Amino acid sequence: MKDSVLELEKVQEIIQRWNGKQEFLIEMLQDVQAEYRYLPREVLEEIARTIEVPLGRVYHLATFFKGFSLTPRGEYEVSVCMGTACHVKGGKRILDAFSRQLKIEEGGTTGDQKFSLDSVRCLGCCGLAPVVTINEDLYGNINSTRVAAILKKYK
Amino acid sequence: MPYRLHMLLCAGTGCVSNRSLEVKEALEKEIQQRGLESEIQVIATGCNGFCGVGPIVLVQPDGIFYQQVKVRDIPALVEEHLVKGRPYKKLMFTPSKEAEPIPKMNDIPFFGKQMLIALRNRGLIDPENIEEYIARDGYKALAKVLSSMTPEQVIEEVKVSGLRGRGGGGFPTGLKWEVCRNAIGDEKYLICNCDEGDPGAFMDRSIVESDPHSVIEGMAIGAYAVGILQAYIYVRMEYPLALKRFILALDQAREYGLIGENILGTSFSFDIEVHRGAGAFVCGEETALIASIEGKPGEPRAKYVYPAQQGLRDMPTLINNVETWANIPVIIQRGAKWFSSIGTRDVSESEQGGSTGTKVFSLVGKVNNTGLVEVPMGIKLREIIYDIGGGIAGGKRFKAVQTGGPSGGCLPEELLDLPVDFDRLLSVGSMMGSGGMIVMDEEDCMVDVARYFIDFLNGESCGKCTPCREGLRQMREILNRICDGKGEDADIQKLEDLSELMVEGSLCALGGTAPNPVLNTLRYFKDEYVAHIKDRRCPAGTCQALITYRIDAEKCTGCALCAKHCPVNCISGEPKKLHTIEISACIKCGTCYDACRFDAVIRK
Amino acid sequence: MKKLTITDLEKLRQKIQEDHTVREGKALATINLHMGTCGIAAGMRKVMTALLQEIEAKDIKNVRVSTSGCAGLCSREPMATVLIAGQPPVKYADLTDEKIRRILNEHVLGGNLVKEYVLAVGSERVG
Numbered sequence: 001m002k003d004s005v006l007e008l009e010k011v012q013e014i015i016q017r018w019n020g021k022q023e024f025l026i027e028m029l030q031d032v033q034a035e036y037r038y039l040p041r042e043v044l045e046e047i048a049r050t051i052e053v054p055l056g057r058v059y060h061l062a063t064f065f066k067g068f069s070l071t072p073r074g075e076y077e078v079s080v081c082m083g084t085a086c087h088v089k090g091g092k093r094i095l096d097a098f099s100r101q102l103k104i105e106e107g108g109t110t111g112d113q114k115f116s117l118d119s120v121r122c123l124g125c126c127g128l129a130p131v132v133t134i135n136e137d138l139y140g141n142i143n144s145t146r147v148a149a150i151l152k153k154y155k
Numbered sequence: 156m157p158y159r160l161h162m163l164l165c166a167g168t169g170c171v172s173n174r175s176l177e178v179k180e181a182l183e184k185e186i187q188q189r190g191l192e193s194e195i196q197v198i199a200t201g202c203n204g205f206c207g208v209g210p211i212v213l214v215q216p217d218g219i220f221y222q223q224v225k226v227r228d229i230p231a232l233v234e235e236h237l238v239k240g241r242p243y244k245k246l247m248f249t250p251s252k253e254a255e256p257i258p259k260m261n262d263i264p265f266f267g268k269q270m271l272i273a274l275r276n277r278g279l280i281d282p283e284n285i286e287e288y289i290a291r292d293g294y295k296a297l298a299k300v301l302s303s304m305t306p307e308q309v310i311e312e313v314k315v316s317g318l319r320g321r322g323g324g325g326f327p328t329g330l331k332w333e334v335c336r337n338a339i340g341d342e343k344y345l346i347c348n349c350d351e352g353d354p355g356a357f358m359d360r361s362i363v364e365s366d367p368h369s370v371i372e373g374m375a376i377g378a379y380a381v382g383i384l385q386a387y388i389y390v391r392m393e394y395p396l397a398l399k400r401f402i403l404a405l406d407q408a409r410e411y412g413l414i415g416e417n418i419l420g421t422s423f424s425f426d427i428e429v430h431r432g433a434g435a436f437v438c439g440e441e442t443a444l445i446a447s448i449e450g451k452p453g454e455p456r457a458k459y460v461y462p463a464q465q466g467l468r469d470m471p472t473l474i475n476n477v478e479t480w481a482n483i484p485v486i487i488q489r490g491a492k493w494f495s496s497i498g499t500r501d502v503s504e505s506e507q508g509g510s511t512g513t514k515v516f517s518l519v520g521k522v523n524n525t526g527l528v529e530v531p532m533g534i535k536l537r538e539i540i541y542d543i544g545g546g547i548a549g550g551k552r553f554k555a556v557q558t559g560g561p562s563g564g565c566l567p568e569e570l571l572d573l574p575v576d577f578d579r580l581l582s583v584g585s586m587m588g589s590g591g592m593i594v595m596d597e598e599d600c601m602v603d604v605a606r607y608f609i610d611f612l613n614g615e616s617c618g619k620c621t622p623c624r625e626g627l628r629q630m631r632e633i634l635n636r637i638c639d640g641k642g643e644d645a646d647i648q649k650l651e652d653l654s655e656l657m658v659e660g661s662l663c664a665l666g667g668t669a670p671n672p673v674l675n676t677l678r679y680f681k682d683e684y685v686a687h688i689k690d691r692r693c694p695a696g697t698c699q700a701l702i703t704y705r706i707d708a709e710k711c712t713g714c715a716l717c718a719k720h721c722p723v724n725c726i727s728g729e730p731k732k733l734h735t736i737e738i739s740a741c742i743k744c745g746t747c748y749d750a751c752r753f754d755a756v757i758r759k
Numbered sequence: 760m761k762k763l764t765i766t767d768l769e770k771l772r773q774k775i776q777e778d779h780t781v782r783e784g785k786a787l788a789t790i791n792l793h794m795g796t797c798g799i800a801a802g803m804r805k806v807m808t809a810l811l812q813e814i815e816a817k818d819i820k821n822v823r824v825s826t827s828g829c830a831g832l833c834s835r836e837p838m839a840t841v842l843i844a845g846q847p848p849v850k851y852a853d854l855t856d857e858k859i860r861r862i863l864n865e866h867v868l869g870g871n872l873v874k875e876y877v878l879a880v881g882s883e884r885v886g
Binding site for chain 1: 171172173207351353354355356357392430432433434435436448450451452517520526527557560593595599607608611615617750
């Protein structure tokens with residue numbers, strides 16, 4: 001139980017960062033997502049209690065925006081761009097290749113919590129399509145044969 | 156001692172992903188080793204625009220353009236150009252194998268036809284240093300309005316310029332400002348929309364990354380004209396570098412007294428706060444964006460009343476996108492008359508007065524030169540795709556160019572001579588949108604493209620209006636069916652009926668324009684729909700269910716690369732001899748197609 | 760940093776703009792220093808430093824210094840070519856610190872050739 005006490009301390013710190021104001025609820029959730037790589041239920045409850053908003057509203061936001069996840073994400077988040085330019089240059093084949101290599105479906109996380117796989121709408125690097133990011137690292141002009149080699153760097 | 160050479164190294168998102176920062180480090184090290192650091196300055200700039208050939212280094216004042224610069228090229232580049240003064244041919248842009256390399260940036264057709272207003276400082280300044288912007292006449296327009304223009308005069312200037320919103324809708328900017336100035340409210344707010352959600356578009360990201368102060372200056376001028384004290388910048392979560400540069404630029408502007416209390420020693424005060432999006436396409440829609448800044452889910456509301464009259468916290472709110480704001484300082488400085496002399500200002504053709512100025516497009520997809528281009532309104536699609544873009548990659552045949560994002564359309568070959576402006580794009584069933592221009596070739600299936608956009612919109616519909624939410628779902632099922640070779644004769648009619656319903660019954664622009672990708676492809680590429688439904692065939696060779704992969708006996712060299720990469724080991728053959736694909740085991744993943752270096756894998 | 764007023768902003772701009780004439784490729788004249796292996800061996804680097812220092816000392820903003828390869832007459836290095844818009848290029852040879860300073864002041868800024876150092880006026884035919 002010691003862990004969860006610590007966790008909630010961090011939550012209070014995040015809430016205070018935004019002066020506990022309701023209009024910064026989205027920002028608080030973003031910070032929680034960055035801290036824990038997902039939005040744990042206890043944390044959402046703590047926020048709802050502290051800034052006095054209904055838990056339902058917190059969940060409305062948490063499920064509306066794509067930047068939030070209610071389940072833990074992997075240490076490395078693989079985001080395969082599915083913008084239009086990436087689509088016409090074979091983005092789907094790249095996504096399938098990652099899915100085969102990691103043995104998880106889109107939206108899934110590997111059993112060891114190391115990798116999550118997602119498609120994203122557009123990363124805005126269309127000149128380099130098709131594009132993939134793994135956390136902060138961006139890979140452009142890739143094709144399905146390079147997927148295994150890219151993943152190797154993170155294993 | 157002044158530097159004799161400036162090496163402008165692109166550190167936009169694209170070039171950084173191609174390791175331009177490592178190139179910078181190597182360059183600085185090499186310069187230091189040769190004791191040239193007092194003569195030569197290395198500057199990291201924002202996006203240069205020619206993303207397809209990064210990392211890019213521009214050497215000024217010579218104007219020499221180097222592309223695809225790698226760390227291992229640095230010693231030779233420094234030796235040749237910096238020490239001996241001989242531009243280094245190996246790294247110059249070469250349009251084709253037979254052609255001579257082109258040394259100067261402005262002689263490269265990709266740059267030659269462009270006209271830079273919103274991107275005026277791209278690749279020329281360090282975006283993280285406010286003084287570099289000031290040196291390029293930055294904040295001069297703000298000083299001008301504060302010292303010599305009334306708010307009414309500023310609005311008049313913007314109206315006369317003919318500037319229309321660059322975010323998609325093309326609403327006259329000056330008119331919006333006037334409405335907001337005249338609106339009644341205790342407080343008024345200003346918003347910069349940097350939630351550039353259209354897939355295939357990255358103009359705003361690039362402007363912010365290469366020149367954040369041009370946006371901030373535009374906002375300050377707008378705030379002065381309309382009478383606003385507080386502004387917000389809403390940046391989408393996928394753009395971390397743009398967010399960082401905005402925050403840094405705001406800190407510097409505040410330190411120099413260019414935003415905050417008593418700007419430039421006058422009585423005008425105004426400040427800006429940054430909000431980070433949380434990932435929702437619909438938040439690019441003004442009213443959804445406003446909801447999101449208020450800490451609510453980004454659901455649009457009906458626009459019976461414009462945000463300019465009643466927006467954020469129910470107060471009059473002036474909202475324009477990044478590119479629009481970046482145009483403002485130039486209009487003020489060079490005058491509305493100059494601005495409106497550019498473009499297609501033919502009032503007889505449009506009640507809104509044509510399209511003036513320039514537009515930034517992201518030219519991507521199957522063209523040779525991909526990147527960001529700024530061109531005068533009225534330029535022909537053909538000039539953009541062939542002269543600037545260098546034509547279709549790999550010698551393939553042009554099929555369509557998609558403009559306007561998910562609400563736009565695919566324009567066929569016969570429209571290549573269409574002059575590009577707000578009204579003409581609308582007249583052919585597409586739209587300007589925020590400026591994505593995705594070129595497609597003969598291997599792109601138009602039914603699949605329609606399905607792609609409908610799938611996109613289906614995922615992004617906020618769900619408030621039933622015709623949009625359910626209509627998109629039904630459309631997606633029909634399109635999936637057609638692409639799987641299970642289409643029915645009545646499907647085309649069903650798609651058209653659904654489209655009509657969605658246009659009529661949705662509150663916001665997302666729903667109202669959502670059927671466009673379908674209507675538009677039906678209008679210009681109906682034969683492809685028919686081929687899928689009647690012949691169970693995908694003429695472009697895209698739709699997985701309708702294609703098979705084979706190996707061309709003439710082209711195969713037996714290199715075995717395909718077999719090495721095949722994830723299900725269904726390719727066999729002796730070394731140096733023809734390989735074959737066991738069709739029954741093939742999962743059609745396309746890896747062999749990607750792996751083959753001889754174009755020997757056929758997808759049909 | 761003291762907050763700027765409108766006048767301060769203009770003063771600051773003037774101060775930092777000098778650096779940007781080079782960046783933007785705008786200049787009244789170009790002094791092209793020939794820096795092939797022979798030019799460097801003959802002492803061009805020292806000449807260049809002298810030139811850049813003079814430009815700085817006099818606060819000259821519209822003269823650009825460029826470098827190029829060997830001019831082909833190695834025995835007369837260090838050499839430089841002065842390019843002024845609308846005038847034929849002028850080549851100077853056997854340069855020293857003192858000579859380059861005179862060329863800058865008398866020819867580039869004053870408009871009068873420093874005849875005793877001139878090697879040639881006009882350029883070789885190309886093609």
